[in-house]
Amino acid sequence: MATDNFNTNRILGQGVQGTVYKGMLADGRIAAVKKSKLVDEGNVEQFINEVVVLTQINxxxxxxxxxxxxxxxxxxxxxxxxxxxxxxxxxxxQTEEFTITWERLRIDVEVSGALSYLHSTTSIPIYHRDIKSANILLDDKFRAKISDFGASRYVTIDQTHLTTRVQGTFGYLDLVYFQSSQFTKNGDVYSFGVVFVGLLTGQKPIRSTDTEEDKSLAGYFLRAMKENCLFDMLDA
Incomplete structure (x- = not known):
């Protein structure tokens, strides 16, 4: 009822896990309804995981x-x-007029604050494991809202890492995690760094260039810092 029987005109976005629809609840609130694409054990497990994690977060x-x-x-x-x-x-x-200028830095502070909360303030630390600009939403005042906790995991206080199948989005993945399959909170921090560089430069995490060493935005940014030509790559 809320989504008019999952009307295609209500689709807000689609991803690997499912489709998100805009809907109105019985109490008048506007909501986003995520419907799983595939009925398999792994997919349901990710949905349940997201429920468990998000019910612990405020x-x-x-x-x-x-x-x-x-x-x-x-x-x-x-x-x-x-x-x-x-x-x-x-x-x-490119079809959108990007009106956010210095607000980009505020957005980045908000994302970093949310990550600090997940890693250090919740009773049991939470690793998001898929921080990227597509998983950061903007509200009516362009405040950042981290979303998509399907891949997130709790860790005990005495745990230093999670040993898992490599999961995440290429370009945002920490190379240490990629090589070792051991995820620490540094993996979230690395992904946050890529988001930050994307905000500063307006460029995608994987760049279209013939130079292999400059295809990674993170690598390109670090080289620009080392060669003291950072301002050449910043968004005007």
Missing amino acids: HINIVKLFRCCLETEVPLLVYEFIPNGTLYRYIHD
């Missing part, structure tokens, strides 16, 4: 989970609706 810069339903044919998650879409769209979609 932070202004992390998307809120309103409701969930795991009894339907495919799982459904119901979030607060974030009207201005993804940070990725505002940085890279």
Whole structure:
């Protein structure tokens, strides 16, 4: 009912895990409803994981989970609706007029504060494991909201890392994690760094260039710093 029977006109976005629809709840609140694409054990597990993680979180810069339903044919998650879409769209979609200037730095401070909360303030530390500009939403005041906790994991206080199958988005992945399969909070911090550089430069994490060493935005940024030509790559 909220999504008009999952009307295609209500689609806000689609990803590997599922499709997100805009809907209105019975109490009048606008919501985003995520519907799983595939009915398989791994997919349901990610949905349940997201429910478990988000019910433990209360932070202004992390998307809120309103409701969930795991009894339907495919799982459904119901979030607060974030009207201005993804940070990725505002940085890279050439059809959009990117009106955020120095606010980019405020957005970055908000994301870093949310990550610090996940790593250090919650009763059990949480690693997000897929920080990227497409998973950062912007509300009506262009405040950052971290979303998509399907890959997130709790860690005990005495744990130094998680040993897992490498998961994440190429370009944002920490090379140490990529090589060792051992994820630490530094993996989130590295991904955050790539988001920050993307905000500063307006460039994608994987660059279109013939020079192999400059294809990684992170590598290109570090070289520019080393050669003292950083301002050449910053967004005007």
